[in-house]
Amino acid sequence: MGSLLSLLTAVLFYFGWASTDAETKALGLRDTVFHLSTSDYLLRSVSALYIPAWIAAAAALAALGLHRRLVREPSRTAAAVRVLRFAWTVPLVMVPLYPLSPWLFDLLLPLAMICGFVLNTYARTRGRRDVRLWALSLAVCVLALFWAVYAYAGIAGRGRAALTISTIDTGFPAVVVFSEKDLMIRGGGSCYRRVTDKGSRYSYQYAGLRLFHVSGDRLFLVPRGWTPEDGALYVLKEGDGQRIELLSGAGYRARECR
Template sequence: MAEGEPEDDGSGKRPWADWIVTLTTLIAPTTFIGALLLYFGVAYTDALYEHFGIDAATLGFSTQDYALRSASALYMPAGTALTVALAGVLIYYAARALGSRNTRLPAGRRLSPYALSVCGLVLFALGLLGGLEVWDAGAMDTPLLLGGGLVLIVYGRVLALRLAGTPYPVARERIALALVAALVGLCSFWAVHAYAKQHGDDDARYLARNLWLRPAVTVDTAERLYFPPRQVRETVLPVAGPPQRFRYRYEGLRLLAEANGRMFLIPDNWAEKGGNVLVVPANNAVRVAFRSD
């Protein structure tokens, strides 16, 4: 063995080979999950600020900001998926135990898994028709029907085989099972993306009706700002005393967001009157005071 070459441990593998496998196993799922958090965070944030007429790209949030904002949009889908998976596992093991104890089952029990597959086929057909706009399907209806239908079809097949005491998957169905798994993953991704956008829009509507939840802001500027009538309170600051740079004060504003050295301010009564979102630099060009109600 050449000098400096790592020794073999007798198993045919070099010592660092296990470390590479371990790191690959850890890094790949972490990268994938991080990409999902970023993607869903962008979808949620874009829907949230689009309600106020702001393109999320102009905010300039960091990758960490988007990942953190995705959390609220993933609680419900993740919790629902885990609950359904737990129920499916319990039913599977019950069917396996029943199949191992009863070699001859009543006809009703033998046919019930196939009825489950038929229901899945109907759901898949409805989802396909919704995707083709044959009927007015919602943003989440199509992917949920497609993915849920495929899961029920396969699950019914699995239960039928387990009740008969036959292992699954059988060799001839493995490719089809892999394709179904890919389609279900795609539908899940599609459904969660639609849910994140819907959740962002719902949060935006709630925030617009309850802007008192955001900090109140008073802004002093050197030049007059334009707002639609009766949206903010403008006060001309007195000139008495030492000369001051700030001449106008604006009250009745709320901090909507702050990113990249900019503050996005919105009027208190935006929900009733609509209007503009003011963008001001977070530097000495303006004087800002915050208060909580």
């Protein structure tokens, strides 16, 4: 049980890192910029793994049903068992098709390897114990699992990046920054003005910004018109001669730079 839990934790962390890596690369950044912790990677992996978890559960139930039928009707299922001995050849047949859609077969090939080797080993060890064959198959399956996780994480990460790009203006919190010094935040839909209010300790106000990420006492901001091809990421430290306000509502967004 402990080994299974360790493997699950490793898969979750690996998926969280791989999906974040793919996401930040698609955004023209790197995950190291945001100083993510182990818990951050684990939490980022949970939401994207619901569908794979349901599919894995359904496959396990189907495999259990197939096993029970083979046990109850060995004579009628003997032919099927003989066919399963060659299940390991399925991924080999798929290899020539890889150039047609690399991103798809990066996911399908390792999944086919897992299914093929498990079915092959099951068929060849019916009625006898062969620990070495099962150990070898499981080792191959673990390697294929991490390959599949990496491929699926890339798909999920790039999907999150596309969603970020399309919703950066309306889906992220609006930010107003007051600063004692000029932070040189310009362009991309952002705006600034000199603060002339009597008694104010701040000299500049910046608007048209969106809260991109928070890590500790650092806030990562982007202009509302930010794109990976043409945009700047601003990193501010809370309390460093600045006041940062988070605002919501379409009304404010409509007039923030007027």
